[in-house]
Amino acid sequence: MTSQPQPTNAPPADFGRRVHGTIMGGALGDTLGYLVEFDSLADIQAKYGAAGLVDLSQETPPLHFSDDTQMTLYTLDGLLEVLEWANDGVGADINACQWLAYLRWLKTQGIQATGPAPEPQPRWIDTQSVLHHRRHPGNACITGLSGGEMGTVHRPVNPDSKGCGTVMRSAPYGLIPNIPAETVYKISSEAASLTHGHPSARQSSGAFSWLIHMLAVAGLGLREAAASAGVRAHAEPGADPELLSRLDAALALSAPEVLAAHDGVPLSGAQLTDALGLGWVAEEALAVALYAVLATAPGAVSPPEHFLAAVRLAVNHDGDSDSTGSIAGNVLGAFYGEEALPLAWLKLCEDPQLIQHLAGQLVKLTVGA
Template structure:
């Protein structure tokens, strides 16, 4: 039984998307959801995903997701050359390059990694929205870890929103996907709750994209993965994402995205109709304590992981600008992982 023949995930006669198409669909779906969430938050209504996102219509979710792709690709490039690489260090350098792109001034003791292809793309605008904890952590120039956490109280969705690419890598054990996700999250978010949510999300994406699981099966399998991971530290209070009125948490934001997909994905709708309904659900009925913008980007990524590029506006497959950068990074990831 394929993904699209399962109740609540797609039209019964739709052919299943290929692995390669699901990878591209997940990354472009993240972009589409991000753009939709930002425009809605800015008061542009919920008319639909823009045909081509502009510089003002994406948050840090898209750029940091691509930075995760770039860090994974760099580690794979070293491995393919026969050189052992520290995957987490490669990811940290990718996030540092992102922070410099945002105008951060790193301390002298911080590494100064040379720019890679992604960092030179003018079509990908800088963006800080939804990065409340990530930028300050990176600006310290210190490499956070589970044992030596930065921002131990940061429970927001900044690490969660960049974690989908870990679930796109084939031919590695699920436990390794979880470990990489948690270690990458700990670079900026020391809270075990934020790390757990990131691991749950990458587990969902892996089940859908790599294993071709049905949506509900992917959720059931991933539900316990993050919670079961052994963390040496626990969240405290007073961090940059836990002060004052209720702020978005990673756990609530992931719950909002999953709820939106369940509410909007029905067998009577085409993939594009599902995408529209899911994104509307993510921003119109947000879960308390969630970030609607990030929830929309996660929901878009999940729908793309389910249906591939069939769930996207056709222009996302040809448009210049941000969509072109996303497509190029998707192809680069596929080349590094499968040679495709």
């Protein structure tokens, strides 16, 4: 990568709405996908009908978000602590703050880190009882934190793990304005190393946060931002070939001319996962979600209709439905802002006030609004 100074991206006028849209959109997509995370497509259709799971109203409340949203909120809180220190004129180690935030999340799961791990100082988020539930956290996230060693790029924990637990929590890194996109990529990929050591886990996380930044801060269009994330992935020294293959396939298969050749009908179900993977690992989760967003864009009449179409496509398959749904929701919220969020779903979401409060704190600390 070039060592030349990189341009910074100032936030757009509707930045606050994009921040709220990103975090809440991810929570809504996660909530839908969590209903069927461990179900096969055949089981989903047997329960909900041939169209699969298409609406939160198909289940009886209360509905829950998964560990994906829990960890996203703790990512956000780690960044809030860094910003609080910065606004007081004190520099803070970003990755150390993120590690401490994830250690606090680990305690909400009833697990205490061993070894040399410090005891994090509690923060407001830790008092929120809704977060103190086990929602099927990923094994690598648990083991990467509970051992007590702070994972880094050069001293990785879980060196062979590339589970999607890095990508699904990393949208907040893309929401920091007035810094170079390269810094966003670096922060996100280094934070992935706290739990996952495989290059694809780090690079997928960095590419995803880059994508969110291009949408929510730089203001690019969906396909333009996706292409930019693909270019950045290819530019990484030692780029993981599986990540590049999945991203390239998601972009190619969602191209307008390819969709037009199939009467505008996107790949779905087994066709989708056969082409891009089941989403249990980082590069597959990112590719499935990205395809779902891009392939449903041509027929979208309104932002909420696009959101519904994309998230439905992203969760109805045999794979990791909550993570692919969450990532798709993050992307659409970053692009459209809060306008993408279906009002009926907001009424069914678990503790939206918590999500809105933390998103609002990020807006306040970055742009003062």
